[in-house]
Amino acid sequence: MLRSLQIEPEKCTGCLQCEMACSYQAEGVFNPSKSRIKIFTFHDEGRFVPYTCTQCTEAWCLHACPVEAIVINEATGAKEVIDDICVGCKVCTIACPFGTVNYNQETAVVQKCDLCGGDPECAKACPTQAITYVDSDHSGLERMRAHAAQNLPQDNA
Amino acid sequence: MKHVIVGAGPSGVIAAETLRKVDPTSSIILIGDEPEPPYSRMALPYYLIDKIKEEGTYLRKSSSHFGNKDIDIIRDRVSTIDPKNKSLNLEHHDVINYDKLLIATGSHPITPPIEGMDLPGIHSCWTLEDGRNIVNKAKPGSNVVLMGAGFIGCIILESLALRKVNLTVIEMGDRMVPRMMDQTAGNMIKSWCQDKGVSVHTSTRVDAIEKGSGDSLKVKLDNGEVLDADLVISATGVAANIQFLDGSGLETDEGVLVNDRLQSNIADIYAAGDVCQGKDFSTGEYSVQAIQPTAADHGRIAAMNMAGKDTVHQGCVNMNVLDTMGLISSSYGLWMGIDGGESAKLCDNDRYRYLSLSFEDDVMVGAQAVGLTQHVGVLRGLIQTKLNLGKWKDHLIKDPTRIMEAYLANTQAIGHNAGVI
Numbered sequence: 001m002l003r004s005l006q007i008e009p010e011k012c013t014g015c016l017q018c019e020m021a022c023s024y025q026a027e028g029v030f031n032p033s034k035s036r037i038k039i040f041t042f043h044d045e046g047r048f049v050p051y052t053c054t055q056c057t058e059a060w061c062l063h064a065c066p067v068e069a070i071v072i073n074e075a076t077g078a079k080e081v082i083d084d085i086c087v088g089c090k091v092c093t094i095a096c097p098f099g100t101v102n103y104n105q106e107t108a109v110v111q112k113c114d115l116c117g118g119d120p121e122c123a124k125a126c127p128t129q130a131i132t133y134v135d136s137d138h139s140g141l142e143r144m145r146a147h148a149a150q151n152l153p154q155d156n157a
Numbered sequence: 158m159k160h161v162i163v164g165a166g167p168s169g170v171i172a173a174e175t176l177r178k179v180d181p182t183s184s185i186i187l188i189g190d191e192p193e194p195p196y197s198r199m200a201l202p203y204y205l206i207d208k209i210k211e212e213g214t215y216l217r218k219s220s221s222h223f224g225n226k227d228i229d230i231i232r233d234r235v236s237t238i239d240p241k242n243k244s245l246n247l248e249h250h251d252v253i254n255y256d257k258l259l260i261a262t263g264s265h266p267i268t269p270p271i272e273g274m275d276l277p278g279i280h281s282c283w284t285l286e287d288g289r290n291i292v293n294k295a296k297p298g299s300n301v302v303l304m305g306a307g308f309i310g311c312i313i314l315e316s317l318a319l320r321k322v323n324l325t326v327i328e329m330g331d332r333m334v335p336r337m338m339d340q341t342a343g344n345m346i347k348s349w350c351q352d353k354g355v356s357v358h359t360s361t362r363v364d365a366i367e368k369g370s371g372d373s374l375k376v377k378l379d380n381g382e383v384l385d386a387d388l389v390i391s392a393t394g395v396a397a398n399i400q401f402l403d404g405s406g407l408e409t410d411e412g413v414l415v416n417d418r419l420q421s422n423i424a425d426i427y428a429a430g431d432v433c434q435g436k437d438f439s440t441g442e443y444s445v446q447a448i449q450p451t452a453a454d455h456g457r458i459a460a461m462n463m464a465g466k467d468t469v470h471q472g473c474v475n476m477n478v479l480d481t482m483g484l485i486s487s488s489y490g491l492w493m494g495i496d497g498g499e500s501a502k503l504c505d506n507d508r509y510r511y512l513s514l515s516f517e518d519d520v521m522v523g524a525q526a527v528g529l530t531q532h533v534g535v536l537r538g539l540i541q542t543k544l545n546l547g548k549w550k551d552h553l554i555k556d557p558t559r560i561m562e563a564y565l566a567n568t569q570a571i572g573h574n575a576g577v578i
Contacts (some may be wrong), residue, residue, distance in 0.1 A: 008341065009569065009570075038283045038532075038561075038564050040561055040565055042566065044563065049560070049569065051563050051565060059451075063171070063454075063457070064449060064450045065359075066167055066197035066199040066200055066216065066449055067197055067199075067200050067214065067215070067218075068216065068217055071246075084220065085213070086212065087199075087200050087203040087208060087209055088203065088208075088480070088482065089199050089200065089203070090478040090485065090487075090530075091199065091449050091450060091478060093478060093487075093530070093533055093534055094450070094476050094477075094478045094487050094533055094534055094537060095450045095534060095537070095538075096491070096533055096534035096537075097535065097537045097538030097541055097566075098534060098535065099531075099532030099533065099534040099535030099536075099538060099543070099560075099561055099564070100532070100534070101534060102530055102531050102532065102533075103485065103530040104530075105483070105485075105530065108208075108237055122555050123252075123359075127324065132304055143569070143570055146570035147568070147569060147570040149570075
């Protein structure tokens with residue numbers, strides 16, 4: 001069973017524990033700026049929105065890479081950066097239309113969500129289950145419905 | 158079905174792989190004229206600084222990759238094509254016939270019409286062979302003159318600086334990367350480089366290059382200055398490799414002319430990558446972009462059409478990302494803005510930070526950024542989805558850094574009435 005990160009912004013309190021957990025798992029430091037998942041703040045709406053790579057099928061980052069440094073983990077479906085092969089050219093960072101591949105100047109390679117190899121720390125750290133790791137077939141439908149409904153009557157948020 | 162691809166760069170390789178996927182029983186031949194396995198020119202700057210070995214530039218890392226996919230690689234140069242007989246003449250091999258042909262021959266560095274450009278000690282930085290020559294000659298302390306501060310010049314600039322040479326950059330435009338970024342950004346990059354000890358002359362031309370003492374060269378500038386150089390690197394632009402198509406009946410302009418299926422005027426011949434004058438997403442016109450993401454897109458789409466799977470090319474967003482000695486810049490689409498369109502700008506010269514967004518009505522059509530590495534890709538997303546930003550356009554004019562929020566607010570259910578719970 002392929003699993004995906006399911007994100008439900010309405011449950012997010014903006015505590016940033018996911019960012020801390022991600023940064024610690026990926027870089028060994030508690031530094032939200034190193035996190036692959038980011039919480040965006042909407043003060044006017046009183047909302048926090050966690051956002052990270054959706055491991056999209058199109059995988060613009062993977063196709064744009066000139067040296068085959070982004071590969072698919074067949075077990076998790078994640079598109080993973082191989083640090084030893086990445087030259088740091090950053091083409092993937094402009095190719096990803098979701099903005100979820102970032103260049104890390106300290107390591108001189110790019111970084112993106114790799115689903116922690118199938119046991120994502122962000123989901124475990126989230127105290128409100130705004131981030132869960134669920135069967136891919138069951139993710140997204142509610143959010144698609146909500147987004148469609150939100151756009152129905154008039155203008156969006 | 159027999160597919161023949163001329164050119165073993167990213168576009169040709171991706172086309173070959175796509176063909177294998179969608180046309181499994183076809184025969185696929187990939188012709189490249191360089192001795193190495195298919196490699197990426199994008200990776201050369203990292204080879205120059207010893208971050209990677211030659212193998213690190215290879216497009217595919219496994220030596221059995223092409224064999225496993227039953228893609229035949231022929232190392233040779235195509236001299237002419239004969240569309241009537243559907244065949245190719247090669248310099249060293251026998252004639253090859255094709256059912257479908259892809260021209261993916263890329264581009265070559267142009268030699269500016271300057272006296273002395275044929276002297277030894279003047280190199281381009283385009284092939285692995287060029288890279289080896291530069292590595293041999295660009296020793297610490299040697300005098301190096303870099304002609305051209307466009308995209309390629311700026312990328313090599315960093316490698317040369319890291320090799321600790323005495324570097325002088327000559328650019329005839331009034332700023333660095335003039336075809337990628339505006340005055341503010343181009344001058345910001347220039348002052349950053351000067352701050353790091355690189356001598357940068359903009360609005361300056363090289364008049365002539367002459368032999369100096371021993372192996373050295375004398376580079377004469379139009380301001381009267383004469384520079385001693387152990388090595389001159391010419392990075393004054395590239396042009397499509399279309400010369401071999403002369404007389405073939407294939408229509409060309411800047412590159413091979415194609416329709417929105419990447420098909421040339423001859424039905425069984427397609428073009429992709431740097432050699433292809435393909436559709437630009439932003440202008441709707443056909444132009445040569447010569448960038449990696451476009452080469453990748455072209456390769457895939459041309460292959461789909463060659464395999465009979467009708468696929469429309471919507472046009473590629475022109476975009477670039479550049480690292481100039483640690484200062485990272487990027488630009489997208491109509492970064493220069495449009496007549497009558499609004500823009501949002503945020504500039505901090507002292508901290509080398511700049512962000513400029515261009516709009517047409519409430520749709521973002523272009524962007525440029527200096528010093529931004531987080532979430533830059535969303536600029537492409539905002540442009541290519543033609544997202545109506547609504548009130549978020551005003552938010553962005555007040556604070557252009559809120560690009561991710563603008564994207565999320567318009568694509569995700571986040572408002573009070575999201576109604577998910």
